[in-house]
Structure formats: C-alpha cells, structure tokens
Amino acid sequence: MNLPAAFRERMEQQLGAAFPTFLDSLQQSPPVSLRLNPAKWSAPASPERVPWAAQGFYLPERPVFTLDPLWHAGAYYVQEASSMFLEQVLRQSVSGDQPLKVLDLCGAPGGKSTHLASLLPEGSLLVANEVIRGRARILAENLTKWGGGHHVVTQNDPRDFQELPGFFDVVVIDAPCSGEGLFRRDADAMQEWSEANVHLCADRQKRILADVWPTLRPGGTLIYSTCTWSPDENEANVAWLAEQVDLDPVSVAIDPAWGMEEIPIGPFTGYRFYPHHTRGEGLFMIAVRKAGYAVRSAVAGRSRTSRHKKSNFLTVGKKEQAALSTWLHAPEAWTLTQEGEQVHALPTAHLADLERLQEHLRWVTGGIALAEIKGKHLNPMPGLALSTHLQTNVFPHVELDHATALRYLHRDEVTVPDAPRGWVRVTFRGVGLGWLKNLGNRTNNYFPKEWRILMSVDDPDAFFTLPV
C-alpha cells in the first residue's frame, strides 16, 4: 500500500513501536459486518458478534448484499463494526428510558441514523440531517426501509439549526473528515489525502461544532466522531471546543478486550480504533455534556403544544382519515397529514416539535410515507410496505421465493397466480418488500424505480441471504 509520506511519518510518531503491526493490518482485508434491525429480524446473522453492539455481526466474507432481498427490506444494515460503538456511547451517556430528541447532523447514508432509530427509547424523535441533497435522499431511503416512523429527514446546513436553540437532548456529529481510517477499504480516501486537506477538514469540523452547538440543550450530550486518526480532527477539536464553551466529561466503560484506545483530552476521554487492535476500521468517538441544566427538551416540547395555535400541517379529509387509519396498528399514535397527493403519518406526541422543525428546516421526508390520494383511490406508498407500523392484515400478501423477490426488486413483472386482485404486499421470508397490483391477467410492479436493483439478478450462485 502506497501511503502518503506525511501520513506515514505522522503515524510512525503516533504509534511508535506498534507502527509495523499497524502497517500489516492495513494490508489485510477489512472485516465484513452488519447490524440487524431488531424490529424485522432476530436470528443471529453469524456465530461471530460485534462485542460492543447487540445486533452487530461479522460475516466470514463479503457477499453480494444487493442479491439479498432482506437487505432491500431493511432487515439489516451493512455497517463497519467500529461505527457501531455509538451504541455504547449513547447507552452510557444518556440515562433512563425517557424519550429523547436527537439530531444526527451528518447523517447520510444512514449507518448511525438507522442505529439510533433502533436504540432510542420509545417515544423519541430522531432528526436525521444531511446537507448534500442527493445524499439526503439516500438517507431517507435507508430510514424508510428501516421501517420506523419517529423520524424526520432534513437537508440543512449545520448553521440552520441555530433557529432551534436548546431543542435537542443529543446531537451526533459524525463529521466529514480526511478518512484515514478507511484507507484499506477506499483507495480514493488515500488518493485525496494531504496535510492541507487534514487542516481543511479540521477547520470545517470546528465550524460545524460551533454552528450546531446552540441547538443542544444545557445538560444535553454531544457525540462527536470521525473515521480518521489525525489528532487535529479529533483531540485538538475537542480541546478547542472546551476552550469555547463549558463542557462536562462523559466516560464510557469499555471492555479492554475490545481493543479501543482511551485518549485523555484534559478531563475528557476519547476512544480511538486502530485496525491492529480492534476488528474494524479506524474511528474516533467521544461524548461530552453541555454544562448547565435545562428542563428536558422532550418534555418542554410537549408542554409547548398550544391549544390555540392552528397546526401548519394539513390534515386529511374525514373519509380518507377513517380508511387510512385502519392501515396502522396503533392509529391513535399518528396524525395523518397531507401534502399534495401524499399522506404521511406523523407521531402525534411530537406534533408541536415537528411544526417547529417544519418552520425552520428543509424536510425531505418525515414519519411514515403512508398513501397517495388519486381521485377516489388511496394507493399505499412503498414506505408503508416496509413499515413496522403497518397493520399487516389489512392487505393480502404473497411470499416470494428468492429468485422472484430479486426479479420484483429489479422491477420486472412477477406473476402471483393465487393472489387476490388489487393491492398485494410482497414479502420475502415474512419481511415486507413493496407493493404490486394484481390486475388478473398481469401485475403492475410498484417497487420504486430509484430503489431498483440495476445489476443482473440471474445468477443463483451469487444469491445471498441471512441464515434462519
């Protein structure tokens, strides 16, 4: 591996005698890991667990995940193992099971957002943000497939969150960085590396931290991470933040066998992952607390619900409301709102918060994408087929075999001889994939064009799926 000279020099200094072992580890192929979606799949994905994440598993080799319908169904997320350390940091830095309002600021493609969606206490609200438009759409797709509904996807610059002072209990910043920790996986990250770029990244990270700081409530937790080893982007930024604002330390208990390194930064502790010590890629993560105390914002948000203020959300007509609410298994928990032809179900407990978010932020999607109103017809939207809140017995379903499921995901026409006419939910191993409409002599495939499989789905030897 042709490492940039300045990087090599710095790492040699940073690691001392361990440098040759580090170099060796960069020659090895990166471990393959995934995280199950416990709301959709419970059987272990392999005998080898990621020790710091309850749903994390290592696979012996990298399969073609695209050829597993369960991957499209959001039954799991392919995620680098070190990143799953978020679970320890979150669990150990927020106490109890009170609902939280959480911002995942740099969210795409959705590894941490989908993880947060699984980890947050019931009744929490997740705002998954991504500044780049195309990437925000991918984030929305991945959260839709994950199947929850207590989230909003926004596409905003970090400074836009200043309009929401003290709003969040937890802010996660998985910052754009020089990507040193990904060198063995991603040749481009190595090509693009330069000392100048490290400084550029460090400056940008400071800007992001400063811009987003006001939206964290006093007493709230900031989780900051990068996938780089450069101290300028990690410990130096934490030290810099501690000079600007009042921070309290948060410590995370780790098992020494996991192999991450504890880095003291004044009174704070960061956690660094090196590939020669942990089974994962390079990562830095730290939690700190905003000094001070404020009423938990989740509670404050609810008490701000005004009985006098008219909602900004357009609610659906009575007839549609009556029909559509039967599609969800706890309809009382959701408020159905309409924008154009589309109906979304938003968590009622967070309506006041969601109105504030809608006033100040650019929404990509929010809640459960439920239906489209086409004249007299109510057409279920793709998100509903993937939602864990769907009242499944409202629609007939057909279970597809592996080859047919892949053809469905390829957007080919599939035949379903025994299915009733009309909307049919297709499943693979019991997990929802999408809709088709059975017209009797043929079917229409309603899997979204932009999500379809582009590669050939004709080679059964390449098929992959999780064990039962």
Ligand SMILES: C[S@@+](CC[C@H](N)C(=O)[O-])C[C@H]1O[C@@H](n2cnc3c(N)ncnc32)[C@H](O)[C@@H]1O
């Ligand atoms: C490390 S990636 C996030 C990965 C994501 N958290 C996950 O776990 O899947 C950093 C993200 O920050 C976004 N980004 C780039 N510049 C940014 C900026 N100036 N402010 C905020 N986010 C930015 C990138 O588009 C990228 O999606």
